[in-house]
Amino acid sequence: MIFLVQDGRRVHVIERDLTEPDRIVGELLQPGGYLKLIELGLQDCVDKIDAQRVFGYALFKDGRRTRVSYPLEKFDSDVAGRSFHNGRFIQRMREKAASLSNVRLEQGTVTSLLEENGTIQGVQYKTKTGEVLKAYAPLTVVCDGCFSNLRRSLCSPQVEVPSCFVGLVLENCQLPFPNHGHVILADPSPILFYPISSTEIRCLVDVPGQKLPSIASGEMANYLKTVVAPQVPPELHDAFLTAIDKGHIRTMPNRSMPAAPHPTPGALLMGDAFNMRHPLTGGGMTVALSDIVVLRDLLKPLPNLNDAESLCKHLDSFYTLRKPVASTINTLAGALYKVFCSSSDQARNEMRQACFDYLSLGGVCSNGPVALLSGLNPRPLSLVLHFFAVAIYGVGRLLTPFPSPKRLWLGARLISGASSIIFPIIKAEGAMQMFFPTTVSSSPPQK
Ligand SMILES: Cc1cc2nc3c(=O)[nH]c(=O)nc-3n(C[C@H](O)[C@H](O)[C@H](O)COP(=O)(O)OP(=O)(O)OC[C@H]3O[C@@H](n4cnc5c(N)ncnc54)[C@H](O)[C@@H]3O)c2cc1C
Numbered sequence: 001m002i003f004l005v006q007d008g009r010r011v012h013v014i015e016r017d018l019t020e021p022d023r024i025v026g027e028l029l030q031p032g033g034y035l036k037l038i039e040l041g042l043q044d045c046v047d048k049i050d051a052q053r054v055f056g057y058a059l060f061k062d063g064r065r066t067r068v069s070y071p072l073e074k075f076d077s078d079v080a081g082r083s084f085h086n087g088r089f090i091q092r093m094r095e096k097a098a099s100l101s102n103v104r105l106e107q108g109t110v111t112s113l114l115e116e117n118g119t120i121q122g123v124q125y126k127t128k129t130g131e132v133l134k135a136y137a138p139l140t141v142v143c144d145g146c147f148s149n150l151r152r153s154l155c156s157p158q159v160e161v162p163s164c165f166v167g168l169v170l171e172n173c174q175l176p177f178p179n180h181g182h183v184i185l186a187d188p189s190p191i192l193f194y195p196i197s198s199t200e201i202r203c204l205v206d207v208p209g210q211k212l213p214s215i216a217s218g219e220m221a222n223y224l225k226t227v228v229a230p231q232v233p234p235e236l237h238d239a240f241l242t243a244i245d246k247g248h249i250r251t252m253p254n255r256s257m258p259a260a261p262h263p264t265p266g267a268l269l270m271g272d273a274f275n276m277r278h279p280l281t282g283g284g285m286t287v288a289l290s291d292i293v294v295l296r297d298l299l300k301p302l303p304n305l306n307d308a309e310s311l312c313k314h315l316d317s318f319y320t321l322r323k324p325v326a327s328t329i330n331t332l333a334g335a336l337y338k339v340f341c342s343s344s345d346q347a348r349n350e351m352r353q354a355c356f357d358y359l360s361l362g363g364v365c366s367n368g369p370v371a372l373l374s375g376l377n378p379r380p381l382s383l384v385l386h387f388f389a390v391a392i393y394g395v396g397r398l399l400t401p402f403p404s405p406k407r408l409w410l411g412a413r414l415i416s417g418a419s420s421i422i423f424p425i426i427k428a429e430g431a432m433q434m435f436f437p438t439t440v441s442s443s444p445p446q447k
Pocket residue numbers: 014015016017024025026027028029030108109110111143144145146149165252253254255270271272273279281282283284285286288
C-alpha cells in the first residue's frame with residue numbers, strides 16, 4: 001500500500017481494529033521476507049520492537065540435535081530472519097502508513113464488496129461509531145486475512161485445516177541455539193520454539209486435527225504436561241511447565257489454501273485471504289511481501305487504474321509471476337509438515353528420519369533446503385530435487401549394507417509415499433505455472 005503512495009496514488013485503508021494485535025501468528029519473518037521489506041523500503045519496521053535476528057534452525061529428534069544455518073554469506077550483514085511480537089511489527093507498519101499524506105487510515109469493518117456489472121467498485125463498511133458508509137476506488141485490494149469473509153466472490157476457497165497450533169510464551173530461559181528457530185520432531189507432530197523478544201520465547205505445539213483438548217477444563221494443560229513436556233529439550237523444560245501453569249494458552253487453526261482466483265475487474269486478493277500454507281515453516285509473511293513486490297512492479301508503469309477491464313488483464317500475469325516464490329514456500333510447508341509428523345507407517349517414519357539425517361549432512365544438503373524455506377532461493381525445481389534426494393537417501397540407507405526383499409519393499413513404499421506427499425501439493429499449486437511460468441501466460445491453476 002505504501003508503494004502505491006510512492007507512485008503518487010491515493011490510498012484508503014479500512015482496518016477493523018487499529019489497536020495493537022495480540023496474536024500468535026506472523027512472528028518469524030524469513031530472511032527472504034526481510035529482503036522484500038528492504039525492496040519496499042520498510043525494513044525499519046523491524047527496528048525498535050526488540051526484534052531478534054534469526055540465523056537458521058536447530059532440529060531435534062530422539063535426543064539428537066543438528067543446526068541448519070541460513071546461507072547468508074552473500075548478503076549484507078543485516079540480512080537475516082527477524083522474530084518479534086507480531087502486533088508490534090503491525091503497529092510499526094501502520095504508523096508508517098499513517099504518516100503519509102496520501103493515505104487515509106480508518107478504523108472500520110468492511111461488510112461487503114460493491115459490484116456493478118461484474119466490476120468491483122469499492123466496499124461498504126461500518127465505521128467505529130456504527131455508521132454505514134461506502135468507499136469507491138478503481139482498485140480494491142482485499143486482504144482481510146485467514147478468516148476472510150470477502151474472498152468468496154473473488155476465488156474458489158478450498159481451505160484445509162490439517163492441525164492447530166497451541167501457543168505459549170516461555171520466560172527466563174535460553175534457547176539451546178540462541179537466535180535460531182527450534183523444530184522438535186515430536187510425536188505426534190512438531191513443536192516449535194523461537195525468540196519473540198530479548199526475554200521471551202514463543203512455543204507453538206502442533207496438534208493434528210481440528211479438535212483440541214479443552215483449555216477451560218484443564219485437558220489442554222494436562223496434554224501439554226504429559227504428552228508434550230517430556231519431548232521438550234531439557235534446557236526449556238522447566239520454563240515450558242511454568243508457562244503452562246501461568247495459563248495464558250492460545251490456539252489458532254493452521255489453514256492451508258492454494259491460490260485459486262477468479263480474476264475480477266476492480267479487485268485483487270492478497271495475503272492469507274488469497275493463499276495460505278501450513279505455518280510450520282513461517283512462510284506466510286514472506287509470500288505476502290513477495291506478492292506485494294510483484295504487484296508494485298506491475299502497477300508502476302500504469303499512470304491510472306481507471307480502466308478496470310484492462311487493469312484486470314494487465315494484472316493477470318500477477319498469478320504467474322508470483323508462482324516461483326509462493327509455490328516453493330507453499331509446497332515446502334505442506335510437504336515438510338507431512339514428513340515431520342510421526343506415523344504408524346514405517347515407510348513414513350523412514351522418510352522422517354532420512355530428512356533429519358539429510359539435513360544433518362550439512363553443505364548442499366542443508367543449504368539447499370534451508371535456502372528454499374527461507375525464501376532466499378525459492379526455486380520449485382530445486383525443491384523437487386531435494387525432496388527426492390531425501391527419499392533416495394532414505395532408500396539407499398535401507399538397502400545398505402545388505403538389501404533384503406523386506407527392505408526393498410520398504411524402500412519402494414518410501415518413494416511412493418514421498419510422491420504421494422509432494423505431487424498432490426504441486427498439482428494444487430498448478431504444475432505448469434510453477435515449473436514453466438514463461439510458457440503459461442496468465443490464467444490461474446486449472447484443477
Ligand atoms: C499459528 C500461526 C503461526 C504463524 N506464524 C507465522 C510466522 O512465524 N511467520 C510467517 O511469515 N507467517 C506466519 N503465519 C502466517 C501469517 O500470520 C500470515 O500469512 C499473515 O499474517 C498474513 O497477513 P494478512 O495481512 O493477509 O492477514 P492478517 O495478518 O490476518 O491481517 C488481516 C487484517 O484484516 C483485518 N480485517 C479482517 N476482516 C476485516 C474486515 N471485514 N474489515 C476490515 N478489516 C478486516 C484484520 O483486523 C487484520 O488486521 C502464521 C499463521 C498461523 C495460523
